Amino acid sequence: MKTTLIILISALLGFGYGDNVWENAHYSKEVKRENDTLTASLNKRVPTMKQQIITSLTFQKNDAEDAMNFYVSLFDNSRIIGIHRWEKEGPGEEGTIMQAVFELNGQKFICSDSPPVHDWDFTPAVSSFVECKDEKEFERLFSKLSEEGEVAVPPGNxxxxxxxxxxxxxxxxxxxxxxQ
Incomplete structure (x- = not known):
């Protein structure tokens, strides 16, 4: 029971056999096997939450791909997940983005190039709020995002x-x- 409790606590805290806890030679292969079984069982029970709400960006100048690539280049832990393009017979310009999914720092986004030009476009009333980790990140993001753009509120306290x-x-x- 004591061994099982140690294994369970170690599994919950993320300790493995390479850590100091498991370097004692008296732990047998059976204990390792029991630890592996408990860890696998715990991992199955931890629910993986799907992101329920995803920001969708509709571009009207066929620049969705440029924007997506730009954003992915700015943020850590970012990637393009998938791209579905308009084909020759589609309503959109061939090769432009019908729908693309990407992540910015682990947060999913969808973007597309809209075939019709709408009476509406993006509004500053809806924005992405970015908590910067330090001054360097703040300045880098401000510089890149405002380049060829517009400063609505200049940096300040x-x-x-x-x-x-x-x-x-x-x-x-x-x-x-x-x-902060």
Whole structure:
């Protein structure tokens, strides 16, 4: 029972056999096997939550792919998950984005190039709020996002955080940058 409890606690805390806890030679192969079984069982029980709400960006100038690539280049832990393109017979320009899925720092987004040009476009009233980890990240993101874009609120201390800025990037997407 004591061994099982140690194994269970170790599995929950993420300790493995390469850690100091398991370097004692008196633990047998049976204990390792029991630990592996318990760890596998715990991993099966931990639910993986799917992101229920995903921001969708509709571009009207056939620049969805450029925007997506730009955003993915700015944020850590970001990637393009998949791209579905308009074909020759489709309503959109051949090769443009029908729908693409990408992640920015682990957060999913969808984008597309809209075949019809609508009476509406992006509005600054809806924006992505970015908590920056440090001054360097804040300055880098502000510089890149405001380049060829528009500064709606310049960087400053507005009383609710150390530093804040609001920019509308070159693709007309709005970003709030914050540094606590």
């Amino acid at each position: 507005y009383g609710f955080s150390q530093k804040f800025a609001w920019v509308i990037d070159q693709y007309s997407v709005s970003w709030q940058l914050n540094l």
